[in-house]
Amino acid sequence: MTVEPSSTAAPPRPTEGVRPGGGRRVRQRRFSRRDRLWAVIMSVILVPIVIVWVYPFIWTVSSSLKSSSEIFGSLSPFSPVLRIGNYAQAWRDAQMGRYFFNTVFVTGFSILIAVLTAALMGYVLGRYRFAGKKVIIAVLALAVFLPEGYTIIPVYDLIDRLHLTDSLWGVTLAEAGGVNIVAVLLFAGYFAQLPAELEEAARIDGAGFLRTFTSVYLPLARPVTATAVIMQFLHSWNDFLLPLVLTLTRPELRTLSVGIYALRGQYLSDWGVMTAGATIALAPIVVVFLLLQRHFVESIAGAVKG
CATH class of the missing domain: 1.10.3720.10 (MetI-like)
Structure with a gap:
């Protein structure tokens, strides 16, 4: 006589530290309050530097879609009219x-x-x-x-x-x-x-x-x-x-x-x-x-x- 397993039986729990599909599970490291504060400080310092560093490239790309008067009329990278003809x-x-x-x-x-x-x-x-x-x-x-x-x-x-x-x-x-x-x-x-x-x-x-x-x-x-x-x-x-x-x-x-x-x-x-x-x-x-x-x-x- 064959005994079939009950359908309500709980599935086996995977071994701690091992994923169900194989391979080890990497535990996420919890950041302390000091780490989060340091990340915020570095972001505040680096974000302005990144903006200053990237702005010339953004200005060049945006100016390629403007006329000469629009380029020197404003330092804003945005323009209401995109002049694709400059590329042609x-x-x-x-x-x-x-x-x-x-x-x-x-x-x-x-x-x-x-x-x-x-x-x-x-x-x-x-x-x-x-x-x-x-x-x-x-x-x-x-x-x-x-x-x-x-x-x-x-x-x-x-x-x-x-x-x-x-x-x-x-x-x-x-x-x-x-x-x-x-x-x-x-x-x-x-x-x-x-x-x-x-x-x-x-x-x-x-x-x-x-x-x-x-x-x-x-x-x-x-x-x-x-x-x-x-x-x-x-x-x-x-x-x-x-x-x-x-x-x-x-x-x-x-x-x-x-x-x-x-x-x-x-x-x-x-x-x-x-x-x-x-x-x-x-x-x-x-x-x-x-x-x-x-x-x-x-x-x-x-x-x-x-």
Whole structure:
């Protein structure tokens, strides 16, 4: 005779600290009165700073939807009429579309070259021991403080000797040539903290230098790679001096930063078109950073820990 369990029986209570679906249940920490007071104080201090920090960006976006008289008539970011035509005029008449394509080309290929170069340099500095290693790291650290203006002449001379002064490839190589030293040091610190057993296992499997780097270590360095992409993206997208010098004879090869500067002469009185062009240049930076910010924080934390 089979005895069926009663339908009114109480269900088994889950073990304390364990969720019914498996996994441990994390107890929420109760904030004391002092913690709440400290959070309020920090909010009162930081909120005005955030407003002051973000206001220029808000002003630029709002001004791109106004006329010149409305821009200078009031500092309020709100306007009863939204002038979408400023974007169409900036994209078509001010050639922001062509400059945007040029900037995407230069930035994309410079990221590919610079990040791969920085990763290789960081891999060697982080995983290998050789004479003069500390000297090289010290020289790289000092090179961070070298202004770009001091290197513009040799860079231009090198691009001219390669006969690339009148092409986007010349601007791309110039942007990628100054590899971000901070990215190199981040890669070196990240690779140095990885276990040596990975390299030994790859060597037993017959992997050489490049295969070990591309198949083992580089996939593990995604946070640092994302950070290097962000930094090179910001550098190439916003750089002004190198594109200005290398495109003096070919205005159609200008990047967005140089193109917006050139608007001063043609659209001196139309600040709505100028701010619309600036907004077009700013939008990709915000999108890329929002997509990769988590990896950016992880890479900084990993490098510091290492």
